[in-house]
Amino acid sequence: MPGFELFGEQEKKEIQDVLDSGVLMRYGFEGMRNGHWKAKELEAALMHSMQSKYAHVVSSGTAALTVAMASAGVGAGDEVILPTFTFVASFEAVLALGAIPILVDIDDSLTLDPKAVERAISTKTKVIMPVHMCGSMANLDQLQKICDKHGLLLLEDACQAIGGSYKGKPLGSYGDLGCFSFDYVKTITCGEGGALITNNERYYKNANHYSDHGHDHIGKDRGAEGHPFLGYNFRISELNAAIGLAQIRRLDEFLKIQKRNYSILRTALESIEGLRFRKVPEGGIENYSFLSFFLPDGKRAKAVQKALTEAGVDGCFYWYDNNWHYYRKWQHLNQMKSLGNLPQEVKNQLPDYSKTDFSKSDYWISRNISCLIKLSWTKAEVQERAAKMATVISEGITS
Numbered sequence: 001m002p003g004f005e006l007f008g009e010q011e012k013k014e015i016q017d018v019l020d021s022g023v024l025m026r027y028g029f030e031g032m033r034n035g036h037w038k039a040k041e042l043e044a045a046l047m048h049s050m051q052s053k054y055a056h057v058v059s060s061g062t063a064a065l066t067v068a069m070a071s072a073g074v075g076a077g078d079e080v081i082l083p084t085f086t087f088v089a090s091f092e093a094v095l096a097l098g099a100i101p102i103l104v105d106i107d108d109s110l111t112l113d114p115k116a117v118e119r120a121i122s123t124k125t126k127v128i129m130p131v132h133m134c135g136s137m138a139n140l141d142q143l144q145k146i147c148d149k150h151g152l153l154l155l156e157d158a159c160q161a162i163g164g165s166y167k168g169k170p171l172g173s174y175g176d177l178g179c180f181s182f183d184y185v186k187t188i189t190c191g192e193g194g195a196l197i198t199n200n201e202r203y204y205k206n207a208n209h210y211s212d213h214g215h216d217h218i219g220k221d222r223g224a225e226g227h228p229f230l231g232y233n234f235r236i237s238e239l240n241a242a243i244g245l246a247q248i249r250r251l252d253e254f255l256k257i258q259k260r261n262y263s264i265l266r267t268a269l270e271s272i273e274g275l276r277f278r279k280v281p282e283g284g285i286e287n288y289s290f291l292s293f294f295l296p297d298g299k300r301a302k303a304v305q306k307a308l309t310e311a312g313v314d315g316c317f318y319w320y321d322n323n324w325h326y327y328r329k330w331q332h333l334n335q336m337k338s339l340g341n342l343p344q345e346v347k348n349q350l351p352d353y354s355k356t357d358f359s360k361s362d363y364w365i366s367r368n369i370s371c372l373i374k375l376s377w378t379k380a381e382v383q384e385r386a387a388k389m390a391t392v393i394s395e396g397i398t399s
């Protein structure tokens, strides 16, 4: 997945432009910047490749999620439905707004189970946030139907899935809002950075203002700009945006490599009896950043992941035991441990996740292993890896 594996001349040239002008800020300084607007160019490239009317680049994927929700008016006491399998950033963004993260089960797609979503809806629900973990998506048609029925927003956390698609639409562009991360380990990187996309002009304008202290960005003199509402600083720097600009131009090249590597691994494992691949909803195309599969039971999955690592197959994750990505290890969320007092709404409304029945999530995640697909592997390296994986997994299944 990581774009940092393939830094080259393009990235260096874009950064050099910024250093030559000396303008590291994305706004203002027209006279000095030699026509370089890297953040704006990155936004234009995103709008084009994500087939979206608007794109707004910010300082991280977490910032993008926070700004996206703020732009649509999500605030204190609003409930946001998200999966038990995600990255902590998804619920951090919700909590930053004083809103309530409502975790619900996943299914064999490793993303939101639409039936569990339906059951979790309350009068306070405002957003459904599918998280396209490891490059693939939930059944977005079903989630959209639920949103339509209850008047909810669909916000795609596509931080790990740039370049995938659903029914012909780029992931992130299907919902009301979509978010990407360009942190150091994502498919394309800015070092640190993120973006939101939307077709809604009001959300876009709100996001644009909110992420820069509420500045309305009307007129040339920053000092004289108005502030229609309070905001924050979620700006990206031109240096980071410059790297992202070089990287997004290479997205198709990266996806092609990922798909080739994924296909070699998958073909080698396809005939193993008892092995099952992650379900990709009809009409969905992964971005091939991970190959995810299920063993017949949790004990074997855990043992196989260990055996893969010992055999030199690195980058295969057993998420069930992982404290960044699965609810079981999120004691800090459950104990509502923050540095100051959390808003009263959060204290009152946050469910006790230590007592919630997530047996369906446990069923799938405990059986799952997800293997990272790297860009820098040669074809021969992937073939060698595929052969090792097939041996280790076959032995593990029959043991």
Ligand SMILES: *Cc1c(COP(=O)(O)O)cnc(C)c1O
Pocket (backbone or CB within 6 Å): 059, 060, 061, 062, 063, 086, 087, 089, 090, 131, 132, 133, 157, 159, 160, 181, 182, 183, 193, 194
């Ligand atoms: C990486 C990631 C984020 C957060 O992005 P940052 O740029 O690291 O803040 C959010 N959600 C998911 C699913 C991620 O993988």
